[in-house]
Amino acid sequence: MxxxxxxxxxxxxxxxxxxxxxxxxxxxxxxxxxxxxxxxxxxxxxxxxxxxxxxxxxxxxxxxxxxxxxxxxxxxxxxxxxxxxxxxxxxxxxxxxxxxxxxxxxxxxxxVLPEIEVPDLSGLKLTRLTAKVSDETVDKAIADLARRSRKFETIEEDRAAAHGDVICVDFVGKLDGTPFDGGTADDVNVEIGGEGFIPGFAEQMEGLKAGEDRTITVTFPADYQAAELAGKEVTFEVKAKSLKKAVDPAIDDELAKSVGLENLEQARKLITEQAEGEYRQLTRLRIKRELLDALSDKTAFEAPASMVDAEFSQIWARVEEDRKAGRMDEEDAGKDEDTLRADYRRIAERRVKLGLLLAEIGRKQEIQVSREELLGAMQQEAQRYPGQEQMVFEFFSKNPQAVEGLRGPILENKVVDYLIELADVTDKEVTPEELAEIPPAEL
CATH class of the missing domain: 3.30.70.1050 (Trigger factor ribosome-binding domain)
Structure with a gap:
């Protein structure tokens, strides 16, 4: 040859x-x-x-x-x-x-992959943010449970609906005079001044009496999930059927039993454990983000253009979906196409470089993904398709590249764990709200 x-x-x-x-x-x-x-x-x-x-x-x-x-x-x-x-x-x-x-x-x-020199990581300093589940958080969750379990009693008094009342209505929503998908419903309980509806919808029910009709006009939010309705002005033809009041159940053992639990103490324990799990995930997300930001400054090598192109294509596909669905944030929505593409291409390049650096650290430290870990990832993926689990496993058995797609994130997380363990980590307790504040993406 x-x-x-x-x-x-x-x-x-x-x-x-x-x-x-x-x-x-x-x-x-x-x-x-x-x-x-x-x-x-x-x-x-x-x-x-x-x-x-x-x-x-x-x-x-x-x-x-x-x-x-x-x-x-x-x-x-x-x-x-x-x-x-x-x-x-x-x-x-x-x-x-x-x-x-x-x-x-x-x-x-x-x-080809660039020559990657693993930087000195001995002086790495990180802050691990943590939060505790407060009694107030659990109390609010219990109160929300009671609110979702509320009953509605008919008000026999012949009067107009006032703030705080619940009115049962039928309605037909129309856009430019034509009914739109999802805009028609019967026997809907609307709390006057309550949440869960388009802004202005529930408020305009005030003053209605059972048996009366009313046409109201509302404007869908600009970021509404259905793109064909986002920012549009529509009308609703409303027919009031009855006036009701909401009655929340007592917060006691019977409330817990109504959702399949033994007592209120078990409900509080379960809510606490779920919140703690969510906080742990946020803690992990925040310290990983801080680690990647620190590593990003150490990626002084060229990223393969083909890998950046592939990563950018995936990112841009999601951006296009969000744009069509009206889910773009205000900052991105205010940018022109060229600026937006340039910003997300920089993000794609950052991700590729970080991925290559983490992979090289894993290679140098001989960090491996076990067969059991891969099998667990396959099982998790299969659980997303109930009734088709066997087909998912057959797909992985015939597509080694798909298996490699599972291996990458597992290896990355193991390398991240290794680096966090290596770093000088300071624990800092913050409020749940502060913990949930994810910084904007680095460009």
Whole structure:
């Protein structure tokens, strides 16, 4: 095999590879001999089919099989001999298929991973934010549980609905005079001044009496999840049916039993444990974010453009979805297309660099992902598709790249754990609200 470098620019590499015709012919004859031993043709005993007939019948398929195999083997050997770590799947272009007495010739192009020097991490300082679950937090959760379990009693008094009352209505929502999806409902309990409806909807029910009709006009929020309604002015034709009052149940053991628990003490314990779990996740998220911000300043190497392109494509697809659904935050919504793309490309480059640095640290420290950890990740993924778990496992068994997609995040988290353990960590207790304040993405 003859290898000729044709490009060495930055992280881009290209080579021309030539496999001599004699080598091709040797492998071609060996493969045809294997076929001849097993082939069965009418009029011939097994293994006695003439070589010329075997070549006539199976030569084309053997050539195609060998071509793919030899190109793959030669490309693998090339990367080993040149000590290359490709950042993406090498691109192979066939120049000559090696037919007849001609040599096999093809070109290989790829981007390689940069040389990454792991920085000195001995002086790394981090702050681990923590929060405690207060009695007030648990009390509020219990009160919310009682509110969701409230009953509605009809008010027999013939009067108009006032603030705090609940009015049962039917309504039909219309956009430009035409009913829209999700805008029609019957027997809906609306609390005057309550939450859970479009701003202005419940407030305009005040003064209604049972049996009365009213048409109200409201404007959907600009960030409303249904893009076709976001920021639009619509009307609702409302028919009031009855006036009610909400009655919250007593906060006692019976309330807990109504949701399948033994008593109120068990309900408080369960709520506390759930909140503690959420706080632990936030603590982990915050210290990981601080660690990545510190590491970002130490990524003084070039990121492979192909990897940045792939990461940016994924990010931009989500941005487009958010834009269509009206979920973009005010800062992004105020940027022009070019600025927004440039900002998110910088984020993509940061993520790629951090991913490469963490992977290199993991490689140097020989941090591995166990088979059990991978299996656990597959099981978690399968649980997302109830009734199709077996299909998910079969998918992973047939797609090694999908398995690698699970390995990456596990390895990253193990490296993060290693670095947090290595760092000088100071614990700081904050309020739950402060813990939940995630800083904006670094650009």
């Amino acid at each position: 003859q290898v000729t470098p044709t490009l060495n620019e930055g992280l881009k590499r290209a080579f021309t590879v030539v496999v001599p015709s004699a080598d091709l012919q040797t492998r071609r004859n060996a493969r045809l001999a294997e076929v001849a031993r097993d082939v069965k043709l009418p009029g011939f005993r097994p293994g006695k089919v003439p070589a010329s007939l075997v070549k006539q019948r199976y030569g084309a398929s053997v050539n195609a099989e060998l071509l793919e195999q030899i190109v793959n083997d030669a490309t693998t050997k090339l990367m080993q001999e040149q000590n290359l770590r490709p950042a993406n799947q090498p691109k192979v272009d066939l120049v000559s298929a090696g037919e007849g007495d001609a040599d096999l010739e093809f070109k290989v192009e790829m981007e």
